[in-house]
Amino acid sequence: MTKDNKLQVEAIKNGSVIDHIPAHSGIKVLRLFQLHQTQNRVTIGLNLPSSVQGLKDLIKIENVFIDEELANQLALLAPNATVNRIEDYEVTKKLTLSLPQKVNRVFQCPNSNCITHSEPVDTSFAVIAKNDSIKLKCKYCEKAFSRESVAERR
Ligand code: CTP
Ligand code: ZN
Structure with a gap:
């Protein structure tokens, strides 16, 4: 131990x-x-x-x-x-752990105009790892956000 x-x-x-x-x-x-x-x-x-x-x-x-x-x-x-x-x-x-390709239902989309805020849909982000930085791209509004900006929202 x-x-x-x-x-x-x-x-x-x-x-x-x-x-x-x-x-x-x-x-x-x-x-x-x-x-x-x-x-x-x-x-x-x-x-x-x-x-x-x-x-x-x-x-x-x-x-x-x-x-x-x-x-x-x-x-x-x-x-x-x-x-x-x-x-x-x-x-x-x-x-x-290794990074997943997708993360569903965990994070909210930082884009306040994203349809996920007004429709009852599960959030879904594609995980994009490039040059040491991790971005999450929303399946619905297709905007990409830094991992930190998504993870710190709630
Ligand atoms: N643990 C536990 N209950 C057990 C056995 C282990 O809560 N019956 C916990 C340990 O306290 C530790 C973790 O599980 O936090 C992993 O245990 P172990 O592999 O024995 O510890 P380390 O060798 O220190 O692990 P690592 O190399 O991953 O740091
Ligand atoms: Zn979105």
Whole structure:
């Protein structure tokens, strides 16, 4: 078990641990991906000391196994996070994240004239990674926005 957070947040028996979330992004990850909308126990650690990143946030969700598709969506907010699968107290799978091609239903379009604000449609953005910058292009208004400007909206 990690030296980073031993005893900082209790170990879980079964479920998922999202580790190495940038400090101050944990709450946003929780909220945008609705990870707290469950009856299962969720524990979070904020501003935990981390040997690799100074401070980190961490989210543990018991009895829920985060699949690769959702894990990769998390990469938009926490590119260096790892998603651990825990079974009977053991880490049985450790996913490192790669950017998804699309992100649906998570972010709102920053363009106030976009039809997604007036029609009951799911938002959908194509993820465009170019020269270290990540842009999200709205499927409906076709405008491209920086990852930061989309992620910071709510
Ligand atoms: N963890 C947990 N419950 C367990 C086992 C592990 O909550 N029963 C958590 C650990 O606290 C850690 C994460 O799952 O936050 C990953 O565990 P582990 O791979 O053992 O830690 P590290 O080796 O430090 O992981 P990494 O190399 O990804 O930093
Ligand atoms: Zn739009």
